[in-house]
Amino acid sequence: MAQHTFRVNGEAVTVDVADDVRLLWVLRDVLGITGPKYGCGINVCKACTSHLNGKAFNPCSVQVKDVGPDDEITTIEGLPDTVGADLHPMQEAWLERDVAQCGYCQPGQIMAAVALVRKVRAEGRQITDADLDGIRNVCRCGTYNRIREAVRDGAERM
């Protein structure tokens, strides 16, 4: 066992867990932060998508030893705080369009959407159909069209 210190949703945390445990399990099983979901464990389904220092990443594929005290992990639970509001504009767009069905993939979808909008904006352009086609997050309920609409809507609100 080893101690690992990093930041989650604005707070410093220290966990006592083996070096190679993936962050998804540190978040869920050790810290009790259950917004990021398990859907595959091999960085394919993207249900666990969260942010590391503002960029989308998948904690199922990062060992706890690879983050340090200066690294800030944001999960869906901490997303509103990044804009100092009760809800992030992307979450508002999601609600407006009633995107969720079962809801299981939705935290990952929203975190991916926010990162995509930031990335596209940094490239100085608008979201395209190709950008939307490139979203890898699986939604087994198939609410994909509402996701596409909400990403565009959320981009305008951000």
Added chain:
Amino acid sequence: MAGTTLTVAAEIGGAEAASAAVPTLPQVPELYDLGDLQTHSALPTSQLIRITVDDAGIAHFAIPRMEVGQGITTAAAMIIADELSMRVEDVRVTLAPARPELLFNQLTGGSNTMQSMFTPIRVAAAIAKGALLRAAATALGANVSSLVAKGGVVTAPNGSRRTYAELSGLAATSTTTAVDVELAPTTSFDVVGTPRNRVDALDAVTGRKQFTMDLSVPDALPTMVCRPPTLNGSPRSVDNLAAVRRMPGVTDVVVVDTGVAVRAATFGQCIDAVRALRVTWAGGPVEGQSDDSVLRRLKAAELPMAVPKVPLLTQTVDMRFEFMFRSSAALEPNCAIADVRSDRATVWAGLKAPIVAQRNIAKAVGLPVAKVTVNVVTGGGSFGHKLFGDAAIEAAKISKAMGKPVKLMWHRADEPRQGRTHPMATSRIRATVLAGQVLTFEQRHTSIKTDFSHGLGERLTALASELPAGLGNLGLAESIFTLTQELPYNFGVVTQLLNEVDMGFNTGSMRNIYSPDVACANELFIDQLAKRLRKDPLAFRLAFLRNERVKACLRKVAEAGRWGRSMPAGTAQGIAIHSEYKGATAVLVEIDCRPETVNRKIREAVTGPRVTKAVIAIDAGLVVNPRGLEAQMMGGVSDGIALALTSSNHLQDGHFLEASWDNYFYTRQWNVPPSFECIVMPSDAQLPGGAGEAGVAATVAATACAYARATGTVPTRFPINHGTVSFTPKTFVPPVPPSPTDGLAHTY
């Protein structure tokens, strides 16, 4: 029966182009369908539901069904809000635990929840409102009939008011009395029929919505199972039990019938331990089998055609279609929490048939049913997968063997490989045609056995002798087939028969059961009939359809989707219909099969032909929540596209190759139709039909028809790209892949 026949005869007389068509007698589902069976099974106990209004004015209802994303908690809240004259926001709908006294009235399936519960919920809410009004009459000194309830407030003619919060205590009584209620006419709804967002949407988008694996049960540590390399194999011996027990985080390792179970501090450490186990396995029932060998078994079991005597010069059209195995797994994998003690057990899981699960758990751990508490947890999708308590039963066995609470999760790789599937099937169709008429239409559907052991089966058996059309003589699967399959065309003598082969596969009723395959075969065949009779697919269908609701849907999508518009070579439209769940659907799709589209490159993706537009019209009877209905149609279209084009399991040497969402190609964003439109048809029906599964069948069919028209080749094996294994299969021993460690190289 005679009366119904007469009714249908009248319909035939009214059909415009049907003068050229040979009428078909009504089929079983037109008289009595699976929904009727379920609703009637639920009736004797449907009054055993309860709505409670608390002293904060909140109405509570524990629905004896399972929410899996289909929106029944929202619909139930809307119905209650309407009948109780209160705000939807003040209604809380939770999921009832297993309630054995409900007998056959706790099965979530067959898109039946609204069909069977609409009226019972209204009655319960109306009773509650009556009690509140009587209490208000006493408190306000006014006649009940003079009071007006709105938004959870009762107002007397003189303007004095009481809230439900104030009235609930006064209305409460410790005695049980029988009361009669009169339900408001369906035309007076304020909430029902209006588009509403889901009641759990805020929880879903904030990560607060809790699924089984998110529950915190003391000492229920993460648990996984090392599973066999072949389907339903079993462990013979383990070489390194002691060593694995000493691995970091691991607390317990036990051998169970399905494999070797590992309990650890984190799921990550469970995965490491599962990968480290050295197990000798027995092969299982399908050892050595492959797609081809199963197809041969099916072919051998196909029932013969029996075309009645037809005139000389009659043309015969024959086609045969094959449908591969498909995984019904949801994004939330099989999972359950179990705490089994010597004298009692408590289980938490997503269960669509919790009473059956409770009984099976009790049997598995050797406890009386009454000592087993089964809590139903909202599911991260189901698609039929959660009809069975596979994970709940397995978790209970493991908890008993370890003597500790466990939180069991299946690895993703376990799902397509060992989880429930839609069985492989074939469909043969033969029709005879003479002088522009279809004289006969015969379908022989042959399938690997569909497992219906989740409870409806017993009710069907119990009711068999009372069922119409000689159903009592049929086997269980044949009965369900007969109760769901309807070919709403005037094709003369129509017979649709099912035969099933049991080879020991794990199967179940995947969303829409037989219909996606049956409809796909039928509608493709019908396009070929139209071609032979030199008719346009739309005109042919309109000429032969004998169901006005189906026709209305078809006309609607043809108009909205601009049927027949000119399109570039390599692209085409397809159009198809389906009739089930006391409703009707029609779908128009446009597909792009041009090489530049088919070969478009997306990392680790199966691209292929793309459906570029989907228009679906649904007549679902009385619609409780049009926004929820549209969501279900969107999901049904996503499912249908996957079933037609991309999603299947490949059986090779006794195991399924798929182990990842990048192997099992459910529709992903790169295959979503950029244009989607759902049209909810107006209906004067007094009751809701089914919604959750209604969008699938016609979508598969329309997509297949469009593909055939775009490429000039009629596909006969589904999904269309099954012939190519476009991935490297993951390891079978160990049974799960390692989690990557390079996640930081893929941030964006």
